[in-house]
Amino acid sequence: MFKAKSSIQFLPSGKEGGGILPWVIAVMTYLSALSIGSGFALHNMSDLWSSELSQSMTIQISNADDESVAEQAASVLEILKSMPEVTSAELLSDDKITSLLEPWLGSGNVTDDLPIPAMITAQLVPNRHVDIIALEGKLHAVAPDAKLDGHQQWVDQLLKLSATIQATSGLAVVLIMLTTVAIIVFATNARLSAHKENIEIVHLMGAEDSAISREFKNRFMIYGFKGGVGGLVAAIITIIVFYILTKDLGDGLTPKLTLNLWQILTLGLIPFAVSLLSMVTADKAVRKALIKMM
Protein backbone atom coordinates (compact mmCIF):
# COMPACT_ATOMS: atom_id res chain seq x y z
CA MET A 1 0.00 0.00 0.00
CA PHE A 2 3.04 2.24 0.34
CA LYS A 3 2.87 3.74 -3.13
CA ALA A 4 6.11 4.06 -4.99
CA LYS A 5 5.16 7.58 -6.04
CA SER A 6 4.87 8.75 -2.42
CA SER A 7 7.48 11.31 -1.45
CA ILE A 8 7.69 9.78 2.02
CA GLN A 9 10.09 6.88 2.38
CA PHE A 10 10.05 5.10 5.70
CA LEU A 11 13.70 4.11 5.42
CA PRO A 12 16.36 6.81 5.47
CA SER A 13 18.49 7.11 2.38
CA GLY A 14 21.63 6.01 4.22
CA LYS A 15 24.16 3.81 2.49
CA GLU A 16 24.37 0.82 4.85
CA GLY A 17 26.18 -1.52 2.50
CA GLY A 18 24.84 0.54 -0.38
CA GLY A 19 28.09 2.42 -0.83
CA ILE A 20 30.14 -0.65 -1.53
CA LEU A 21 27.43 -2.95 -2.89
CA PRO A 22 27.29 -1.50 -6.44
CA TRP A 23 31.08 -1.92 -6.62
CA VAL A 24 30.87 -5.53 -5.51
CA ILE A 25 28.10 -6.15 -8.04
CA ALA A 26 30.22 -4.42 -10.70
CA VAL A 27 33.11 -6.80 -10.03
CA MET A 28 30.78 -9.80 -10.17
CA THR A 29 29.23 -8.52 -13.40
CA TYR A 30 32.67 -7.91 -14.87
CA LEU A 31 33.70 -11.51 -14.15
CA SER A 32 30.38 -12.86 -15.46
CA ALA A 33 30.54 -10.79 -18.64
CA LEU A 34 34.11 -11.91 -19.31
CA SER A 35 33.15 -15.56 -18.74
CA ILE A 36 30.08 -15.27 -20.96
CA GLY A 37 31.94 -13.25 -23.60
CA SER A 38 34.88 -15.66 -23.73
CA GLY A 39 32.45 -18.60 -23.86
CA PHE A 40 30.69 -17.02 -26.84
CA ALA A 41 33.97 -16.19 -28.60
CA LEU A 42 35.30 -19.68 -28.04
CA HIS A 43 32.07 -21.17 -29.34
CA ASN A 44 32.32 -19.05 -32.49
CA MET A 45 35.98 -19.89 -32.93
CA SER A 46 35.48 -23.64 -32.57
CA ASP A 47 32.47 -23.47 -34.90
CA LEU A 48 34.45 -21.63 -37.52
CA TRP A 49 37.51 -23.78 -37.09
CA SER A 50 35.67 -27.09 -37.21
CA SER A 51 33.63 -25.86 -40.16
CA GLU A 52 36.79 -24.85 -42.04
CA LEU A 53 38.61 -28.04 -41.19
CA SER A 54 35.72 -30.39 -41.89
CA GLN A 55 35.29 -28.79 -45.31
CA SER A 56 38.81 -29.50 -46.36
CA MET A 57 41.39 -32.22 -46.43
CA THR A 58 45.10 -32.37 -46.99
CA ILE A 59 47.20 -34.93 -48.80
CA GLN A 60 50.94 -35.05 -48.22
CA ILE A 61 53.26 -36.90 -50.58
CA SER A 62 56.72 -37.48 -49.25
CA ASN A 63 59.46 -39.22 -51.23
CA ALA A 64 63.16 -38.55 -51.89
CA ASP A 65 62.51 -38.84 -55.62
CA ASP A 66 61.06 -35.51 -56.82
CA GLU A 67 59.90 -37.01 -60.10
CA SER A 68 57.94 -39.71 -58.36
CA VAL A 69 56.38 -37.07 -56.06
CA ALA A 70 55.24 -35.02 -59.05
CA GLU A 71 53.73 -38.06 -60.77
CA GLN A 72 51.89 -39.16 -57.64
CA ALA A 73 50.64 -35.61 -57.01
CA ALA A 74 49.23 -35.43 -60.52
CA SER A 75 47.41 -38.75 -60.06
CA VAL A 76 45.99 -37.65 -56.72
CA LEU A 77 44.78 -34.35 -58.18
CA GLU A 78 43.11 -36.22 -61.02
CA ILE A 79 41.20 -38.47 -58.62
CA LEU A 80 40.20 -35.60 -56.37
CA LYS A 81 38.93 -33.43 -59.20
CA SER A 82 36.79 -36.29 -60.47
CA MET A 83 34.98 -36.58 -57.13
CA PRO A 84 31.56 -34.82 -56.82
CA GLU A 85 32.23 -34.14 -53.08
CA VAL A 86 35.29 -32.06 -53.95
CA THR A 87 34.78 -28.50 -55.09
CA SER A 88 38.43 -27.76 -55.74
CA ALA A 89 41.85 -29.29 -55.30
CA GLU A 90 45.25 -27.72 -55.75
CA LEU A 91 48.86 -28.51 -55.32
CA LEU A 92 50.40 -25.89 -53.03
CA SER A 93 53.32 -23.99 -54.52
CA ASP A 94 56.69 -23.93 -52.75
CA ASP A 95 56.16 -20.27 -51.92
CA LYS A 96 52.81 -21.00 -50.29
CA ILE A 97 54.27 -23.86 -48.25
CA THR A 98 57.14 -21.63 -47.19
CA SER A 99 54.73 -18.90 -46.06
CA LEU A 100 52.81 -21.48 -44.02
CA LEU A 101 55.95 -22.78 -42.36
CA GLU A 102 57.61 -19.45 -41.65
CA PRO A 103 55.44 -18.57 -38.62
CA TRP A 104 56.67 -21.81 -37.02
CA LEU A 105 60.27 -21.98 -38.22
CA GLY A 106 61.04 -18.29 -38.54
CA SER A 107 61.58 -16.12 -41.58
CA GLY A 108 64.43 -17.32 -43.85
CA ASN A 109 64.78 -20.67 -42.10
CA VAL A 110 62.88 -22.61 -44.74
CA THR A 111 65.84 -23.58 -46.87
CA ASP A 112 66.03 -25.63 -50.03
CA ASP A 113 67.66 -28.58 -48.25
CA LEU A 114 64.69 -28.90 -45.91
CA PRO A 115 62.71 -32.02 -46.95
CA ILE A 116 59.28 -30.59 -47.61
CA PRO A 117 56.52 -32.90 -48.84
CA ALA A 118 54.19 -32.02 -51.66
CA MET A 119 50.95 -30.67 -50.24
CA ILE A 120 47.58 -30.95 -51.92
CA THR A 121 44.55 -29.28 -50.36
CA ALA A 122 41.02 -30.15 -51.36
CA GLN A 123 37.90 -28.13 -50.53
CA LEU A 124 34.81 -30.21 -49.95
CA VAL A 125 31.11 -29.58 -50.59
CA PRO A 126 29.68 -28.40 -47.21
CA ASN A 127 27.84 -31.07 -45.22
CA ARG A 128 28.63 -33.77 -47.75
CA HIS A 129 30.10 -36.92 -46.25
CA VAL A 130 33.35 -38.25 -47.69
CA ASP A 131 34.34 -41.87 -47.00
CA ILE A 132 37.90 -41.19 -45.90
CA ILE A 133 38.92 -44.88 -45.66
CA ALA A 134 37.69 -45.68 -49.17
CA LEU A 135 39.37 -42.57 -50.57
CA GLU A 136 42.59 -43.45 -48.81
CA GLY A 137 42.59 -46.88 -50.48
CA LYS A 138 41.89 -45.32 -53.86
CA LEU A 139 44.74 -42.80 -53.49
CA HIS A 140 47.23 -45.43 -52.30
CA ALA A 141 46.58 -47.42 -55.45
CA VAL A 142 47.99 -44.59 -57.56
CA ALA A 143 50.14 -42.76 -54.99
CA PRO A 144 51.68 -45.14 -52.44
CA ASP A 145 53.47 -42.26 -50.61
CA ALA A 146 50.26 -40.22 -50.14
CA LYS A 147 49.06 -39.54 -46.61
CA LEU A 148 45.48 -38.34 -46.31
CA ASP A 149 44.50 -36.08 -43.40
CA GLY A 150 40.73 -35.52 -43.09
CA HIS A 151 41.28 -33.40 -39.92
CA GLN A 152 38.52 -35.37 -38.14
CA GLN A 153 40.61 -36.36 -35.16
CA TRP A 154 41.84 -32.78 -34.78
CA VAL A 155 38.30 -31.40 -35.11
CA ASP A 156 36.96 -33.86 -32.52
CA GLN A 157 39.65 -32.93 -30.03
CA LEU A 158 39.13 -29.26 -30.69
CA LEU A 159 35.38 -29.55 -30.13
CA LYS A 160 35.90 -31.48 -26.90
CA LEU A 161 38.32 -28.87 -25.61
CA SER A 162 36.00 -26.06 -26.62
CA ALA A 163 32.99 -27.73 -24.96
CA THR A 164 34.98 -28.28 -21.75
CA ILE A 165 36.11 -24.65 -21.62
CA GLN A 166 32.59 -23.41 -22.35
CA ALA A 167 31.13 -25.64 -19.61
CA THR A 168 33.75 -24.27 -17.21
CA SER A 169 32.78 -20.71 -18.19
CA GLY A 170 29.12 -21.56 -17.59
CA LEU A 171 29.92 -23.01 -14.17
CA ALA A 172 31.94 -19.92 -13.32
CA VAL A 173 28.97 -17.70 -14.24
CA VAL A 174 26.65 -19.79 -12.03
CA LEU A 175 29.08 -19.59 -9.10
CA ILE A 176 29.50 -15.83 -9.57
CA MET A 177 25.72 -15.40 -9.60
CA LEU A 178 25.33 -17.51 -6.44
CA THR A 179 28.01 -15.43 -4.73
CA THR A 180 26.20 -12.27 -5.83
CA VAL A 181 22.95 -13.59 -4.36
CA ALA A 182 24.71 -14.35 -1.06
CA ILE A 183 26.20 -10.84 -0.95
CA ILE A 184 22.82 -9.23 -1.66
CA VAL A 185 21.15 -11.33 1.05
CA PHE A 186 23.86 -10.22 3.47
CA ALA A 187 23.43 -6.56 2.50
CA THR A 188 19.63 -6.80 2.75
CA ASN A 189 19.84 -8.34 6.21
CA ALA A 190 22.27 -5.62 7.26
CA ARG A 191 19.83 -2.94 6.14
CA LEU A 192 16.91 -4.75 7.78
CA SER A 193 18.87 -4.94 10.99
CA ALA A 194 19.91 -1.26 10.82
CA HIS A 195 16.30 -0.13 10.37
CA LYS A 196 14.51 -2.75 12.43
CA GLU A 197 12.73 -0.09 14.51
CA ASN A 198 11.34 1.78 11.48
CA ILE A 199 10.22 -1.44 9.85
CA GLU A 200 8.50 -2.60 13.02
CA ILE A 201 6.66 0.74 13.33
CA VAL A 202 5.34 0.75 9.79
CA HIS A 203 4.48 -2.94 10.14
CA LEU A 204 2.38 -2.08 13.21
CA MET A 205 0.79 0.81 11.30
CA GLY A 206 -0.48 -1.70 8.79
CA ALA A 207 2.12 -1.68 6.03
CA GLU A 208 1.83 -4.74 3.83
CA ASP A 209 4.92 -6.92 3.45
CA SER A 210 4.95 -5.98 -0.23
CA ALA A 211 5.11 -2.27 0.66
CA ILE A 212 8.04 -2.78 3.04
CA SER A 213 9.75 -5.04 0.56
CA ARG A 214 9.25 -2.47 -2.22
CA GLU A 215 11.58 0.03 -0.56
CA PHE A 216 14.30 -2.62 -0.49
CA LYS A 217 13.52 -3.95 -3.97
CA ASN A 218 13.68 -0.53 -5.59
CA ARG A 219 16.92 0.34 -3.85
CA PHE A 220 18.64 -2.96 -4.64
CA MET A 221 17.39 -2.85 -8.22
CA ILE A 222 19.19 0.48 -8.63
CA TYR A 223 22.34 -0.87 -6.94
CA GLY A 224 22.20 -3.90 -9.26
CA PHE A 225 21.77 -1.78 -12.37
CA LYS A 226 24.54 0.64 -11.45
CA GLY A 227 26.91 -2.22 -10.67
CA GLY A 228 25.78 -4.16 -13.73
CA VAL A 229 26.42 -1.27 -16.12
CA GLY A 230 29.79 -0.50 -14.52
CA GLY A 231 30.90 -4.12 -14.66
CA LEU A 232 29.74 -4.56 -18.24
CA VAL A 233 31.49 -1.40 -19.44
CA ALA A 234 34.72 -2.59 -17.80
CA ALA A 235 34.29 -6.03 -19.38
CA ILE A 236 33.69 -4.53 -22.84
CA ILE A 237 36.82 -2.41 -22.51
CA THR A 238 38.77 -5.53 -21.51
CA ILE A 239 37.37 -7.51 -24.47
CA ILE A 240 38.25 -4.70 -26.91
CA VAL A 241 41.80 -4.40 -25.51
CA PHE A 242 42.17 -8.19 -25.69
CA TYR A 243 40.92 -8.18 -29.28
CA ILE A 244 43.35 -5.44 -30.30
CA LEU A 245 46.28 -7.20 -28.63
CA THR A 246 45.51 -10.58 -30.18
CA LYS A 247 44.12 -9.68 -33.59
CA ASP A 248 47.47 -10.21 -35.33
CA LEU A 249 48.44 -13.21 -33.28
CA GLY A 250 48.69 -16.35 -35.42
CA ASP A 251 47.38 -14.57 -38.45
CA GLY A 252 46.54 -17.16 -41.07
CA LEU A 253 46.75 -20.01 -38.59
CA THR A 254 43.91 -19.36 -36.13
CA PRO A 255 40.44 -17.93 -36.66
CA LYS A 256 39.63 -14.54 -35.07
CA LEU A 257 37.87 -14.22 -31.70
CA THR A 258 34.59 -12.56 -32.65
CA LEU A 259 31.08 -12.04 -31.29
CA ASN A 260 27.93 -11.94 -33.40
CA LEU A 261 25.10 -9.42 -33.00
CA TRP A 262 22.94 -11.69 -30.81
CA GLN A 263 25.84 -12.41 -28.52
CA ILE A 264 26.60 -8.69 -28.17
CA LEU A 265 22.91 -8.05 -27.39
CA THR A 266 22.99 -10.85 -24.81
CA LEU A 267 25.96 -9.20 -23.12
CA GLY A 268 24.00 -5.93 -23.20
CA LEU A 269 21.23 -7.62 -21.21
CA ILE A 270 23.56 -8.48 -18.33
CA PRO A 271 22.94 -5.25 -16.32
CA PHE A 272 19.20 -5.82 -16.57
CA ALA A 273 19.60 -9.44 -15.49
CA VAL A 274 21.82 -8.41 -12.57
CA SER A 275 19.32 -5.71 -11.62
CA LEU A 276 16.48 -8.23 -11.70
CA LEU A 277 18.51 -10.72 -9.70
CA SER A 278 19.29 -8.06 -7.06
CA MET A 279 15.65 -7.02 -6.86
CA VAL A 280 14.27 -10.55 -6.54
CA THR A 281 16.93 -11.57 -4.02
CA ALA A 282 16.26 -8.52 -1.83
CA ASP A 283 12.51 -9.12 -2.03
CA LYS A 284 12.84 -12.75 -0.95
CA ALA A 285 15.23 -11.86 1.89
CA VAL A 286 12.92 -9.10 3.22
CA ARG A 287 9.81 -11.26 3.08
CA LYS A 288 11.62 -14.08 4.83
CA ALA A 289 12.61 -11.67 7.62
CA LEU A 290 9.13 -10.11 7.86
CA ILE A 291 7.41 -13.46 8.21
CA LYS A 292 8.94 -13.65 11.69
CA MET A 293 6.79 -10.66 12.69
CA MET A 294 3.13 -11.38 13.47
Added chain:
Amino acid sequence: MIRFENVGMRYGMDSEILKDISFELERGSFHFLTGASGAGKSSLLKLLYLAHRPSRGLTSFFDVNTVISTRAALPKLRRRIGVVFQEFRLLEHLTAVENVMLPMVLAGEVKEERLKEQSKELLSWVGLKDKFEARPSTLSGGEKQRLAIARAVIGRPDLLLADEPTGNVDPEMAQRLMHLFVELNKIGTTTVIATHDISMVKHMNAPELRLKNGELELIPAAGNAANPTVGEV
Protein backbone atom coordinates in the same frame (compact mmCIF):
# COMPACT_ATOMS: atom_id res chain seq x y z
CA MET B 1 -15.96 -4.74 18.31
CA ILE B 2 -12.93 -6.03 20.22
CA ARG B 3 -13.36 -9.26 22.13
CA PHE B 4 -10.91 -11.21 24.29
CA GLU B 5 -11.94 -14.56 25.72
CA ASN B 6 -9.81 -16.49 28.22
CA VAL B 7 -6.68 -15.01 26.73
CA GLY B 8 -3.33 -16.04 28.12
CA MET B 9 0.03 -14.75 27.02
CA ARG B 10 3.56 -15.82 27.76
CA TYR B 11 6.95 -15.01 26.27
CA GLY B 12 8.72 -18.19 25.23
CA MET B 13 8.64 -20.79 27.97
CA ASP B 14 8.20 -18.26 30.80
CA SER B 15 5.14 -18.26 33.01
CA GLU B 16 2.04 -16.42 31.81
CA ILE B 17 2.17 -12.63 31.89
CA LEU B 18 -1.57 -12.44 31.20
CA LYS B 19 -4.01 -14.99 32.57
CA ASP B 20 -7.58 -15.67 31.49
CA ILE B 21 -8.21 -12.18 30.20
CA SER B 22 -11.78 -11.70 29.03
CA PHE B 23 -13.42 -8.43 28.06
CA GLU B 24 -15.26 -6.78 25.26
CA LEU B 25 -14.85 -3.24 23.95
CA GLU B 26 -18.01 -1.91 22.37
CA ARG B 27 -17.79 0.51 19.49
CA GLY B 28 -17.33 4.03 20.84
CA SER B 29 -16.42 2.89 24.34
CA PHE B 30 -13.77 4.64 26.44
CA HIS B 31 -11.64 2.73 28.95
CA PHE B 32 -8.62 3.36 31.05
CA LEU B 33 -6.10 0.55 31.37
CA THR B 34 -4.46 0.68 34.78
CA GLY B 35 -2.21 -1.43 36.90
CA ALA B 36 1.12 -1.32 38.65
CA SER B 37 4.35 -1.71 36.75
CA GLY B 38 4.79 -5.32 35.68
CA ALA B 39 1.07 -6.03 35.93
CA GLY B 40 0.91 -6.76 32.19
CA LYS B 41 -0.30 -3.47 30.70
CA SER B 42 2.32 -3.40 27.96
CA SER B 43 1.65 -7.04 27.08
CA LEU B 44 -2.08 -6.43 26.86
CA LEU B 45 -1.45 -3.38 24.67
CA LYS B 46 0.76 -5.51 22.40
CA LEU B 47 -2.13 -7.90 21.96
CA LEU B 48 -4.45 -4.97 21.31
CA TYR B 49 -2.26 -3.44 18.60
CA LEU B 50 -1.67 -6.84 17.04
CA ALA B 51 2.05 -7.07 17.68
CA HIS B 52 1.70 -10.48 19.31
CA ARG B 53 -0.60 -13.43 19.14
CA PRO B 54 -1.95 -14.73 22.44
CA SER B 55 -0.62 -18.03 23.76
CA ARG B 56 -4.17 -19.21 24.26
CA GLY B 57 -7.74 -18.01 24.12
CA LEU B 58 -9.67 -16.08 21.51
CA THR B 59 -9.11 -12.54 20.25
CA SER B 60 -11.44 -10.90 17.80
CA PHE B 61 -10.95 -7.50 16.15
CA PHE B 62 -13.71 -5.88 14.13
CA ASP B 63 -15.43 -9.29 13.87
CA VAL B 64 -12.26 -11.00 12.62
CA ASN B 65 -10.90 -13.86 14.69
CA THR B 66 -7.22 -12.94 14.76
CA VAL B 67 -6.14 -16.22 16.33
CA ILE B 68 -6.97 -18.16 13.20
CA SER B 69 -6.64 -15.41 10.62
CA THR B 70 -3.71 -15.40 8.24
CA ARG B 71 -0.84 -12.91 8.40
CA ALA B 72 -2.09 -11.35 5.19
CA ALA B 73 -5.37 -10.35 6.89
CA LEU B 74 -3.68 -8.42 9.70
CA PRO B 75 -2.35 -5.24 8.00
CA LYS B 76 -5.89 -4.21 7.11
CA LEU B 77 -6.92 -4.57 10.76
CA ARG B 78 -3.83 -2.72 11.98
CA ARG B 79 -4.69 0.24 9.77
CA ARG B 80 -7.89 0.64 11.80
CA ILE B 81 -5.90 0.96 15.02
CA GLY B 82 -4.08 4.10 16.12
CA VAL B 83 -1.35 3.68 18.70
CA VAL B 84 0.44 6.23 20.88
CA PHE B 85 3.50 4.42 22.12
CA GLN B 86 4.94 5.34 25.48
CA GLU B 87 8.37 5.73 23.88
CA PHE B 88 6.77 7.59 20.91
CA ARG B 89 8.53 5.52 18.21
CA LEU B 90 8.72 8.35 15.70
CA LEU B 91 10.68 8.00 12.47
CA GLU B 92 13.74 10.12 13.05
CA HIS B 93 14.57 10.82 9.41
CA LEU B 94 11.11 12.24 8.68
CA THR B 95 9.85 15.71 9.57
CA ALA B 96 6.97 16.18 12.02
CA VAL B 97 4.48 16.61 9.16
CA GLU B 98 5.79 13.52 7.36
CA ASN B 99 5.52 11.48 10.55
CA VAL B 100 1.89 12.48 10.87
CA MET B 101 1.20 11.76 7.20
CA LEU B 102 2.78 8.31 7.32
CA PRO B 103 -0.20 6.21 8.50
CA MET B 104 -2.39 7.72 5.80
CA VAL B 105 0.24 7.14 3.15
CA LEU B 106 0.44 3.52 4.29
CA ALA B 107 -3.34 3.32 4.05
CA GLY B 108 -3.10 4.31 0.40
CA GLU B 109 -3.86 8.02 0.61
CA VAL B 110 -2.18 9.42 -2.47
CA LYS B 111 -3.41 13.04 -2.40
CA GLU B 112 -0.40 14.12 -0.44
CA GLU B 113 -1.00 17.88 -0.66
CA ARG B 114 -4.39 17.55 0.97
CA LEU B 115 -2.99 15.11 3.51
CA LYS B 116 -0.20 17.53 4.29
CA GLU B 117 -2.70 20.30 5.02
CA GLN B 118 -4.68 18.01 7.32
CA SER B 119 -1.49 17.00 9.11
CA LYS B 120 -0.45 20.61 9.59
CA GLU B 121 -3.89 21.45 10.95
CA LEU B 122 -3.67 18.62 13.45
CA LEU B 123 -0.13 19.57 14.45
CA SER B 124 -1.30 23.15 15.01
CA TRP B 125 -4.09 21.84 17.19
CA VAL B 126 -1.66 19.94 19.43
CA GLY B 127 0.55 23.03 19.72
CA LEU B 128 3.23 22.18 17.17
CA LYS B 129 2.41 24.91 14.67
CA ASP B 130 6.00 26.08 14.40
CA LYS B 131 7.44 22.55 14.25
CA PHE B 132 6.10 21.27 10.93
CA GLU B 133 9.53 20.69 9.42
CA ALA B 134 11.29 19.75 12.66
CA ARG B 135 12.88 16.31 13.04
CA PRO B 136 11.85 14.35 16.13
CA SER B 137 15.39 14.49 17.53
CA THR B 138 15.03 18.28 17.88
CA LEU B 139 11.74 18.09 19.81
CA SER B 140 11.27 17.95 23.58
CA GLY B 141 9.64 14.93 25.25
CA GLY B 142 6.29 16.67 25.43
CA GLU B 143 6.46 17.76 21.81
CA LYS B 144 7.32 14.24 20.72
CA GLN B 145 4.36 12.96 22.67
CA ARG B 146 1.99 15.38 20.96
CA LEU B 147 3.47 14.47 17.62
CA ALA B 148 2.94 10.78 18.38
CA ILE B 149 -0.67 11.50 19.31
CA ALA B 150 -1.24 13.46 16.10
CA ARG B 151 0.17 10.53 14.12
CA ALA B 152 -2.11 8.08 15.93
CA VAL B 153 -5.32 10.04 15.35
CA ILE B 154 -4.79 11.42 11.83
CA GLY B 155 -6.59 8.49 10.24
CA ARG B 156 -9.53 8.62 12.66
CA PRO B 157 -8.90 5.04 13.76
CA ASP B 158 -11.69 2.76 14.94
CA LEU B 159 -9.58 1.80 17.93
CA LEU B 160 -7.21 4.23 19.63
CA LEU B 161 -4.65 2.89 22.08
CA ALA B 162 -2.52 5.32 24.06
CA ASP B 163 0.20 4.31 26.48
CA GLU B 164 0.71 7.06 29.08
CA PRO B 165 -0.21 9.78 26.57
CA THR B 166 -0.05 12.62 29.08
CA GLY B 167 3.03 11.50 30.95
CA ASN B 168 5.40 14.09 29.49
CA VAL B 169 3.18 17.15 29.12
CA ASP B 170 2.10 19.93 31.45
CA PRO B 171 -1.39 19.77 33.03
CA GLU B 172 -2.86 22.25 30.57
CA MET B 173 -1.62 20.28 27.55
CA ALA B 174 -2.68 17.02 29.25
CA GLN B 175 -6.20 18.40 29.52
CA ARG B 176 -6.11 19.52 25.90
CA LEU B 177 -4.95 16.09 24.72
CA MET B 178 -7.57 14.29 26.80
CA HIS B 179 -10.14 16.59 25.23
CA LEU B 180 -8.91 15.43 21.81
CA PHE B 181 -9.32 11.79 22.85
CA VAL B 182 -12.81 12.48 24.16
CA GLU B 183 -13.80 14.25 20.95
CA LEU B 184 -12.54 11.31 18.89
CA ASN B 185 -14.39 8.97 21.21
CA LYS B 186 -17.58 10.96 20.70
CA ILE B 187 -17.41 10.38 16.96
CA GLY B 188 -17.15 6.63 17.51
CA THR B 189 -13.48 5.87 18.14
CA THR B 190 -13.11 3.12 20.70
CA THR B 191 -10.46 4.37 23.09
CA VAL B 192 -8.18 2.65 25.58
CA ILE B 193 -5.74 4.76 27.55
CA ALA B 194 -3.10 3.10 29.66
CA THR B 195 -2.14 5.32 32.59
CA HIS B 196 -0.77 5.49 36.09
CA ASP B 197 -2.58 8.77 36.69
CA ILE B 198 -5.36 7.72 39.07
CA SER B 199 -6.59 11.29 39.51
CA MET B 200 -7.20 11.55 35.80
CA VAL B 201 -9.08 8.24 35.81
CA LYS B 202 -11.31 9.47 38.62
CA HIS B 203 -11.77 12.85 36.99
CA MET B 204 -12.76 11.37 33.64
CA ASN B 205 -15.31 9.02 35.20
CA ALA B 206 -14.66 6.26 32.63
CA PRO B 207 -14.65 2.48 33.14
CA GLU B 208 -11.34 0.94 34.03
CA LEU B 209 -9.58 -2.22 32.90
CA ARG B 210 -7.41 -2.88 35.91
CA LEU B 211 -4.59 -5.41 35.69
CA LYS B 212 -3.13 -7.05 38.75
CA ASN B 213 -0.57 -9.83 38.46
CA GLY B 214 -1.70 -10.57 34.93
CA GLU B 215 -5.36 -10.84 35.80
CA LEU B 216 -7.95 -8.35 34.63
CA GLU B 217 -10.67 -6.68 36.61
CA LEU B 218 -13.28 -4.55 34.88
CA ILE B 219 -14.28 -1.60 37.03
CA PRO B 220 -17.30 0.37 35.81
CA ALA B 221 -17.36 4.16 35.76
CA ALA B 222 -17.92 5.58 39.20
CA GLY B 223 -20.74 7.88 38.13
CA ASN B 224 -23.05 5.35 36.55
CA ALA B 225 -21.90 1.77 36.67
CA ALA B 226 -24.74 0.49 34.48
CA ASN B 227 -24.13 2.99 31.69
CA PRO B 228 -20.62 4.33 31.92
CA THR B 229 -19.91 7.61 30.23
CA VAL B 230 -16.81 9.68 29.87
CA GLY B 231 -16.87 12.67 32.13
CA GLU B 232 -16.30 16.22 31.08
CA VAL B 233 -12.67 17.19 30.66
